[in-house]
Amino acid sequence: MNIKFYKYQGAGNDFILIDNRESIVNQPTKEAVTKLCDRRFGIGGDGLMLLENLEGYDFKMVYYNADGNEGSMCGNGGRCIVAFAKHLGIIYDTTNFLATDGPHHAKISEEGTWVSLQMIDVADVSKDGDAYVLDTGSPHYVKIATDLAIKDVYNEGYAIRNNATYKAKGINVNFAEKTGEGYFVRTFERGVENETYACGTGVTAVALAMAKHNRQFGTISTPIKVLGGDLNIRFDNDGEKFSNIFLEGPAELVFDGEIEV
Numbered sequence: 284m285n286i287k288f289y290k291y292q293g294a295g296n297d298f299i300l301i302d303n304r305e306s307i308v309n310q311p312t313k314e315a316v317t318k319l320c321d322r323r324f325g326i327g328g329d330g331l332m333l334l335e336n337l338e339g340y341d342f343k344m345v346y347y348n349a350d351g352n353e354g355s356m357c358g359n360g361g362r363c364i365v366a367f368a369k370h371l372g373i374i375y376d377t378t379n380f381l382a383t384d385g386p387h388h389a390k391i392s393e394e395g396t397w398v399s400l401q402m403i404d405v406a407d408v409s410k411d412g413d414a415y416v417l418d419t420g421s422p423h424y425v426k427i428a429t430d431l432a433i434k435d436v437y438n439e440g441y442a443i444r445n446n447a448t449y450k451a452k453g454i455n456v457n458f459a460e461k462t463g464e465g466y467f468v469r470t471f472e473r474g475v476e477n478e479t480y481a482c483g484t485g486v487t488a489v490a491l492a493m494a495k496h497n498r499q500f501g502t503i504s505t506p507i508k509v510l511g512g513d514l515n516i517r518f519d520n521d522g523e524k525f526s527n528i529f530l531e532g533p534a535e536l537v538f539d540g541e542i543e544v
């Protein structure tokens with residue numbers, strides 16, 4: 284059987300998207316997802332998403348990591364599926380959809396390539412040594428770094444993700460370096476088990492963790508540079524919790540096609 288797919292990227296975090304409103308795909312196997320996401324034997328991507336119908340919402344986002352496991356929330360994936368929903372004519376400039384971590388609201392630009400996605404509120408930020416650990420829809424470890432451009436993110440990230448504390452459930456490992464107004468961030472992603480060009484829940488975690496680290500309160504806007512481009516995170520910090528969190532940046536269709544499955 285041939286299925287139509289769309290390949291999107293958000294700051295270089297890339298995804299395969301399938302319009303599954305007519306249930307053409309039924310719980311893809313781990314093998315099928317890993318093959319589709321494979322950069323040599325498949326389409327290639329950091330993850331696969333299904334856009335499905337759901338009463339009360341514009342659509343439902345179902346996300347699989349490139350390793351075939353159903354993932355937790357993907358921020359850049361969320362921004363890409365909003366652009367996809369606009370491309371399909373399901374939404375115009377705003378949307379409410381459901382993802383694995385709950386309802387999300389988003390706004391999209393008229394040309395459909397810039398998305399502002401509301402993320403879940405975050406109250407708990409803990410420490411592991413001098414690193415911060417928090418869940419922004421997916422679990423994240425945030426460590427302040429220097430000389431990040433030349434850091435061995437794969438090996439250092441792999442070692443943290445696979446240490447005794449995190450091995451069973453996994454964690455996404457973010458390294459953050461202060462640069463002018465914001466941060467430069469590199470992420471080793473759980474489920475891809477490699478460094479990706481961007482991680483939306485990851486840069487969100489960095490912005491919140493750094494606000495806590497620097498004791499910043501009120502309404503904050505944090506620009507973040509990643510390997511694949513630029514993102515921005517806006518949020519409120521009242522000292523008890525982070526709310527009104529928005530992950531903002533580009534989301535673009537790269538190509539579409541059909542693949543035999």
Ligand SMILES: N[C@@H](CCC[C@H](N)C(=O)O)C(=O)O
Nearest residue numbers: 354357358359421482483484
């Ligand atoms: N790339 C994502 C994060 C995807 C989920 C993550 N790999 C996990 O399962 O923990 C993002 O943009 O947030």
